[in-house]
Amino acid sequence: MKIAVRWTLVLLLIFAGKLQAQHQTHDHSLVEPQGEAAKPMDRDPSLPASEATAKAALDSSPRHGDWVDIKVEGSEKPVRTWIVYPEKKDKAPVVIVIHEIYGLTDWIRAVADQVAKEGFIGVAPDLISGKGPGGGNTDSVASRDDVVKLVRSLTPDEVASRLNAVRQYAISLPAANGKSASIGFCWGGSTSFSFATIQPNLNAAVVYYGTAPSDSSKLASIQAPVLGLYGGDDARVTATVEPTGAEMKKLSKLYDPNIYAGAGHGFLRAQEGKDGANLKATQQAWPKTIAFLRARTK
Numbered sequence: 128m129k130i131a132v133r134w135t136l137v138l139l140l141i142f143a144g145k146l147q148a149q150h151q152t153h154d155h156s157l158v159e160p161q162g163e164a165a166k167p168m169d170r171d172p173s174l175p176a177s178e179a180t181a182k183a184a185l186d187s188s189p190r191h192g193d194w195v196d197i198k199v200e201g202s203e204k205p206v207r208t209w210i211v212y213p214e215k216k217d218k219a220p221v222v223i224v225i226h227e228i229y230g231l232t233d234w235i236r237a238v239a240d241q242v243a244k245e246g247f248i249g250v251a252p253d254l255i256s257g258k259g260p261g262g263g264n265t266d267s268v269a270s271r272d273d274v275v276k277l278v279r280s281l282t283p284d285e286v287a288s289r290l291n292a293v294r295q296y297a298i299s300l301p302a303a304n305g306k307s308a309s310i311g312f313c314w315g316g317s318t319s320f321s322f323a324t325i326q327p328n329l330n331a332a333v334v335y336y337g338t339a340p341s342d343s344s345k346l347a348s349i350q351a352p353v354l355g356l357y358g359g360d361d362a363r364v365t366a367t368v369e370p371t372g373a374e375m376k377k378l379s380k381l382y383d384p385n386i387y388a389g390a391g392h393g394f395l396r397a398q399e400g401k402d403g404a405n406l407k408a409t410q411q412a413w414p415k416t417i418a419f420l421r422a423r424t425k
Contacts, residue, residue: 174241174413177398181237188240190214197252199292204257206289207264209236210250210297211243218304220330220424221297223290224251225311225318227396230265230274231255234396235312242310245417247424248303252293254278254286278314286318287325294326306330306424308351310416311337313393323351331423333416336364336392339371346374352381354419356412358390360401383419387411 170176176184191212196205209231213219222242226235231253239249255277259267268274290309298307308331311319316337323332324340329351336357339346353375357365368384375382387394389404395413398406 171410174398174409175395176234176237176241178232178234178396179399181232181234184237185233185240190240190243192236192240192243195296196256197293197296199288201288204262206252206254206293207231207256208250208252208293208296209239210248210300211236211240212248212302213243213246215246218302219246219248220306220308220420221250221294221300221303222247222420222424223294223297223307223309223322224249225290225309225315225322226251226254226265227312227393228275228278228314229271230268230278232265238310238312238395245420247308247420248297248300250293250297252289254281254289256289283321287322290318290322291326294329304424308332308420308424310420311335312395313337320353321345323349323353326351331420333419335395335412336361338364338367339374343371343374346371346380347378349375349378349380352419352423353383354416355382355384356408356416357384357386358392358394358401358405358408359386359388360390360404361392364392385412385415 170180193210195208195210197208198205224235224239224242231251235251239251242249253264256264258277265274268277294307297303298305307329309319309322309329310333312335316334319332320334320337320339323329324345327350332351332353334353334355355368357368365386368386372382372384387408389401390408391401391405394405394408398409
C-alpha cells in the first residue's frame with residue numbers, strides 16, 4: 128500500500144510539472160533565451176529600465192500616461208498608442224519609441240516613460256494593432272513567437288502609414304512643440320532608420336542595433352541626422368555599419384555610429400547580460416541618445 132501511494136505522489140508531481148511547463152511556453156512576457164540566466168540588478172533611475180525591471184518602473188512612475196487609438200488614413204484599424212508626458216510647463220518635442228520585433232511590451236512602455244522623464248513626450252505605438260486574435264493588439268497574442276510572426280507580416284507601406292499617422296497626431300498635441308524624432312530597437316531600430324528615409328520633417332532618428340535600408344539609394348532622401356548605437360558582439364548588425372557610414376558620408380548625410388565593445392544585441396533591454404558589457408554600453412549610449420535628441424529638437 129505504501130509503495131502504491133508513493134508512486135501516486137510521484138505521478139502527480141510529474142503531471143504538475145508538465146502543466147507548469149505548458150503554461151510557461153504560452154507566456155509572451157517571458158524573456159527569450161539569452162544564454163546563462165542573468166540576475167536582476169538594482170536599477171539606475173537615470174537609465175531606462177531593463178526588461179527585468181520594466182514593470183516595477185512603470186508602476187512607480189510619477190508621470191502621466193494615456194492610451195489612445197490613432198486613426199490611420201485608408202485603414203479601419205487604429206493604432207493603439209501609449210503616450211507619456213513630461214512633468215514640465217513648456218511645450219515638448221515628440222519622440223516616437225518604435226518597438227522591437229516583440230511588439231509593444233512593458234519594456235518599450237518603460238523606455239517611453241524614461242524619454243518623458245528627460246523632457247520629451249514619449250509616444251509608443253503598437254504597430255500590430257488590430258492584428259491579434261479578435262482584432263486585438265500585442266497584449267492579445269498568446270506567445271512571443273506569434274507576436275514575431277505578426278510583426279514580420281507588416282508591409283513597409285503599412286508601417287510607414289501607421290508611423291506617419293502617429294507622428295502627425297503627436298505633434299498636434301497641445302503639449303507638443305512641433306518637433307519630432309524617432310528611436311527604435313532591433314526591428315524598431317531598422318524601422319527608425321527607414322522612417323527617416325520617408326518622413327522629411329523628422330528632426331532626428333536614433334537607431335539601436337538596427338540596420339540601414341538594404342537599398343542604399345533610399346538613404347539619399349534622409350533629411351534628419353541619424354545616431355547609431357551597436358553592440359560590438361552583434362556581428363550581423365555591426366558588419367553593416369561601415370558600409371552604411373561610407374554611403375551616408377558620400378551623400379553628405381549626418382550619421383554618428385557608435386559600437387560598444389563586448390555588448391550584445393539588445394543591450395539596452397538585457398542590461399544584466401554579457402558580464403557587465405551590456406550595462407556599460409547602456410551607461411554610455413543613453414546619455415548620448417538624450418544629448419542628441421535635445422540638440423536636434425530644440
